[in-house]
Structure formats: structure tokens, C-alpha cells
Amino acid sequence: MDKIIVLDYGSQTTQLIARRIRDFGVYSDVLPGDIPFREADWTDEVKGIIFSGSPYSVYEEDAPMFDPAWLEAGVPILGICYGFQNLTRHFGGRVEALEKKEYGRSRITYREENPLFAAIPENFTSWMSHGDSIKIPGEGFRVIADSEHHIAAAFHPEKRIWGIQFHPEVTHCEYGIAVLENFVLKICGAVRGWSMSSYLEQVKADIAARVGKRPVLLLISGGVDSTVVGGLLLKSLPAEQVHLMYIDTGMMRKNESDEVARILKTLGAVNLYLIRAEERFLGALQGVTEPEKKRKIIGDMFVRVQEEEIGKLDIGDYFLAQGTLYTDLIESGKGVGKKAQVIKSHHNVRTPLIEAKRAAGLIIEPLDKLYKDEVRALGKLVGIADTILFRHPFPGPGLGVRIMGEVTKERCDILREADAVFISELRKRGLYDRIWQAFCVLLNDRSVGVAGDARKYGSVVALRAIISKDGMTADVYPFEMKDLLEISALITNSVKEVGRVVYDITSKPPATIEWE
Numbered sequence: 264m265d266k267i268i269v270l271d272y273g274s275q276t277t278q279l280i281a282r283r284i285r286d287f288g289v290y291s292d293v294l295p296g297d298i299p300f301r302e303a304d305w306t307d308e309v310k311g312i313i314f315s316g317s318p319y320s321v322y323e324e325d326a327p328m329f330d331p332a333w334l335e336a337g338v339p340i341l342g343i344c345y346g347f348q349n350l351t352r353h354f355g356g357r358v359e360a361l362e363k364k365e366y367g368r369s370r371i372t373y374r375e376e377n378p379l380f381a382a383i384p385e386n387f388t389s390w391m392s393h394g395d396s397i398k399i400p401g402e403g404f405r406v407i408a409d410s411e412h413h414i415a416a417a418f419h420p421e422k423r424i425w426g427i428q429f430h431p432e433v434t435h436c437e438y439g440i441a442v443l444e445n446f447v448l449k450i451c452g453a454v455r456g457w458s459m460s461s462y463l464e465q466v467k468a469d470i471a472a473r474v475g476k477r478p479v480l481l482l483i484s485g486g487v488d489s490t491v492v493g494g495l496l497l498k499s500l501p502a503e504q505v506h507l508m509y510i511d512t513g514m515m516r517k518n519e520s521d522e523v524a525r526i527l528k529t530l531g532a533v534n535l536y537l538i539r540a541e542e543r544f545l546g547a548l549q550g551v552t553e554p555e556k557k558r559k560i561i562g563d564m565f566v567r568v569q570e571e572e573i574g575k576l577d578i579g580d581y582f583l584a585q586g587t588l589y590t591d592l593i594e595s596g597k598g599v600g601k602k603a604q605v606i607k608s609h610h611n612v613r614t615p616l617i618e619a620k621r622a623a624g625l626i627i628e629p630l631d632k633l634y635k636d637e638v639r640a641l642g643k644l645v646g647i648a649d650t651i652l653f654r655h656p657f658p659g660p661g662l663g664v665r666i667m668g669e670v671t672k673e674r675c676d677i678l679r680e681a682d683a684v685f686i687s688e689l690r691k692r693g694l695y696d697r698i699w700q701a702f703c704v705l706l707n708d709r710s711v712g713v714a715g716d717a718r719k720y721g722s723v724v725a726l727r728a729i730i731s732k733d734g735m736t737a738d739v740y741p742f743e744m745k746d747l748l749e750i751s752a753l754i755t756n757s758v759k760e761v762g763r764v765v766y767d768i769t770s771k772p773p774a775t776i777e778w779e
């Protein structure tokens with residue numbers, strides 16, 4: 264399968280470059296910008312290379328540089344923004360700081376016909392985000408487009424290197440996709456071969472070949488990623504070989520465990536272990552109110568229960584399957600650039616089991632090349648329902664981090680009921696899919712209310728609903744007041760312990776999405 268390599272210098276839109284290319288049917292991989300060429304597993308399937316943008320200026324001391332050996336790889340190269348500036352510097356041109364950073368739309372005009380601009384009007388609106396610009400092109404480069412104030416694109420005919428100052432991967436860039444298509448399909452000659460159904464066939468064959476006749480164990484959380492891996496394993500191997508374990512901590516959402524079991528059975532699971540560990544988890548949490556302590560107890564208990572239960576299975580030298588995504592590798596700094604920020608460490612939990620299996624070469628991670636929305640597309644192909652695939656994210660410690668103060672069975676039940684009303688109302692009102700994550704939080708205080716003539720003290724529930732792209736920042740969902748009022752009344756009417764409902768109107772930052 265033909266492939267384009269994107270070398271990442273830390274731009275926020277690097278991932279979009281690879282996404283756009285995959286979207287039009289050519290496989291694309293992101294590698295750290297400073298990776299030496301000889302370490303990059305070069306194959307003839309690589310048809311072109313793209314150097315991404317960066318928050319750095321080429322003149323900064325620790326500015327990331329490319330290995331010049333990439334220029335000798337014999338395939339066309341496209342530098343975007345910083346990538347273009349870095350190439351310019353390498354070829355002896357001049358890059359200078361702009362007086363004022365250019366950010367946003369910018370008209371550009373090309374000077375001559377060039378395959379990069381094939382079937383694109385001579386004058387179009389591009390999208391720029393740069394503090395430096397190219398004053399003098401590198402040796403051997405010819406300027407092929409200008410913006411109002413600077414060089415917008417240049418081209419080195421002998422070496423087949425293109426450079427552009429604008430960002431074709433950003434949706435505001437008119438003809439951005441066309442520019443990328445021109446580079447990938449026309450200039451590099453890559454053939455479209457990447458589609459989710461072809462990937463499914465490939466991944467099934469890979470799993471079967473790698474695993475052979477050994478058993479595979481998958482710990483299912485009920486979330487999208489592990490469920491899709493479960494479906495994939497069941498499509499790739501005889502069902503007897505696939506062992507699926509799900510631990511009910513007592514802090515799951517309403518009916519969640521039964522629903523997970525039902526789905527896995529429909530997918531053909533036969534070795535399904537539903538571990539009911541509510542008493543152990545809640546027992547360990549008794550009297551504990553400190554948030555970090557709660558998290559630690561839940562995490563440690565997960566590991567202990569898993570180890571004990573896996574020990575009981577007696578399945579020999581098994582493979583451990585994991586739902587690691589492409590972006591998890593990036594976030595943990597493994598896939599891409601040392602410069603990429605390491606953001607959510609709690610998403611890359613390392614347990615002794617995972618470490619041991621990794622060391623023994625017995626880990627399979629069939630989603631590690633995929634972005635989240637590609638995982639959903641794959642999930643659809645293996646027959647998983649949209650209600651699972653488009654479910655809001657749910658934290659590992661479950662309701663444990665949504666109950667302020669002590670976690671007890673009674674308090675879990677109150678929160679579970681209130682949350683179920685909230686979520687089912689969002690679905691009924693057609694709001695669920697517009698919201699990135701919504702849930703209820705149970706506060707630690709009780710609040711006074713009236714019941715008939717008497718005063719009554721009830722629990723306080725906070726509603727949280729946010730919109731976000733990736734959970735790193737979030738905005739509050741702007742509900743219609745009517746929806747909030749009706750949902751509040753439904754919760755207080757159907758969950759008798761709840762006496763008051765409030766709405767959390769804090770964005771992230773400064774607040775986090777979860778309350779603990």
C-alpha cells in the first residue's frame with residue numbers, strides 16, 4: 264500500500280496533514296521530525312515526504328532539524344510553513360522574522376503553472392500562521408507563488424522539492440485538499456489503496472498470523488476502543504481463542520455491565536468473564552474522601568483483581584490485546600517528536616502485566632495506527648452499534664471521581680439514577696451527539712428543601728456538559744434554559760434522594776472536566 268510520511272516538527276496541525284491524506288485514500292504515517300532516515304523503516308511503498316510546521320523559528324537554538332539523508336530518498340518532498348523555511352535555510356536561502364505574525368486568511372497568486380496547483384484557480388485564499396517568512400529562496404528553488412507580502416511557494420525542479428508557506432491541511436484554506444491531492448497523487452504518484460474495509464482485511468490477517476493458535480486476553484472497559492478491539496479479535500480468530508474480561512467495580516453507569524456483556528455476546532464471544540467486584544472496590548474505598556487517594560485505591564484494586572482473575576484462567580502464554588490508539592502513542596511521546604507535549608498520562612496506564620507482556624513481545628495493539636474516528640469506522644464494519652461507538656468518554660475510575668467525598672453503594676446508586684435520567688433526556692432531545700461529554704456529579708453537601716409542610720435535606724447533583732475536540736480544553740454546552748429546567752425537574756421527581764440540581768458553567772481551563 265502506497266504511503267506518505269509526515270515528519271513532525273510540533274505544529275498543532277501536523278496530525279491533520281496525515282488525516283487529510285488518509286481521507287482521500289492514501290495511507291499516511293507521522294514520524295518524529297528529527298528521526299534519522301536510517302531508523303525510519305524505509306520501504307518502496309513510501310511515495311513522498313512532508314515536513315510539517317512548527318512552533319519553533321528556524322533560528323532558535325534548539326529548533327528541530329531534519330536529517331539531510333531524507334533529501335536523498337528519491338521521492339518528492341513538500342515542506343509546509345516551518346518545513347519550507349527549514350528547507351530554505353538548508354539550501355542557503357534567507358528566512359526573516361515578520362514584524363507581526365501573520366495569522367488567518369491570506370490571498371495568494373501563483374506565477375506559473377505547476378503540478379502543485381493543477382486545476383486550482385490562479386488566485387485563491389490560503390490560511391497562514393507564521394512569524395517568520397522567506398526573503399530569499401534556497402539555491403535551486405524557483406518562486407512559484409506570492410502572497411501580498413511574501414513568498415508563498417517555491418519549487419526545486421531538479422531535486423523535486425516543493426515548499427509552501429500556507430497550511431493546506433486547515434479547512435479554512437481554500438483548495439487546501441486539492442493542493443495535498445496534487446502533491447500526493449500527481450507529483451508523488453501514490454495510488455489510493457487505503458480504506459477502512461481494506462484495512463480491516465489487513466488487520467485481521469495480521470492478528471491471525473501474529474497470534475497463531477495462542478489464546479488472546481482482552482480487558483474490556485466498555486468504552487469504544489476496547490469494544491472495537493474485542494469485535495476485531497472475534498472477527499480474526501476462532502471465538503474459543505479469545506478471552507474477554509470485564510471488571511464491574513460497582514462504579515459503572517446504570518445497566519452498563521449487562522449492556523457490555525450483551526454486545527460482546529452478539530459479537531460472538533464465548534469466553535466472557537464478567538467479574539463482579541463491587542464489594543471489594545467499595546470496601547477499599549470506605550471512609551476515604553481524598554480524591555487522589557481514591558484514584559490510587561481504584562487503580563491498585565484494578566490491578567489486583569485483574570491479576571487474581573487472570574491467574575484463575577490458566578490460559579498459558581497468552582497474548583494481551585490493548586486498545587492503544589495512534590494518538591495515545593503520540594501523547595506518550597512514543598510515536599512523534601520529543602517536542603510533542605505529553606498531555607494525559609492517565610490515558611497511558613502502565614501496569615506490571617502490560618510491562619511484562621510487552622517485554623515478552625506478547626502485546627497486540629490492532630488500533631495503534633488509527634485515529635479515533637477511524638476506530639469508529641472500523642467498529643461499524645465489525646458490527647458494533649452507534650450507541651457504543653459514539654458514546655461519551657467515561658473515566659477509568661468511573662463514578663468514583665464523580666462522587667465528592669466518600670464513595671458508598673448508596674451514593675453510587677443515587678448518582679447512577681440521576682445520571683441515567685440526564686443522559687436519556689439528552690438523547691430524547693437530540694442533544695447527546697452535540698455534546699462531547701455529559702454527566703452528573705454528586706456533591707458532598709446536603710441542601711435544605713421543602714416536602715409538603717416539612718423541611719427536608721436532600722443530595723445536590725451538578726450537571727456537567729461540555730463541548731471539546733479532545734478533552735484538553737472544553738467549553739460549556741449552551742443549553743436552552745427550558746431544557747435545563749425540565750431535566751432538573753425530572754431528576755428531582757424520579758430520584759427522591761436528590762433535593763437540588765445545579766449546572767456547572769465553568770470551561771476548561773480553569774476547571775477540569777471531571778470534578779475530582
Ligand code: XMP
Nearest residue numbers: 609656657658659660700734771775776777
Ligand atoms: P479532565 O478532568 O482531566 O478530563 O479535564 C479530561 C478527560 O479525561 C477523562 N478522565 C479520565 N480518564 N482515567 C481515565 O481513563 C482517569 O482517571 C480520568 N480522569 C479524567 C475525563 O472524563 C475527560 O474525558
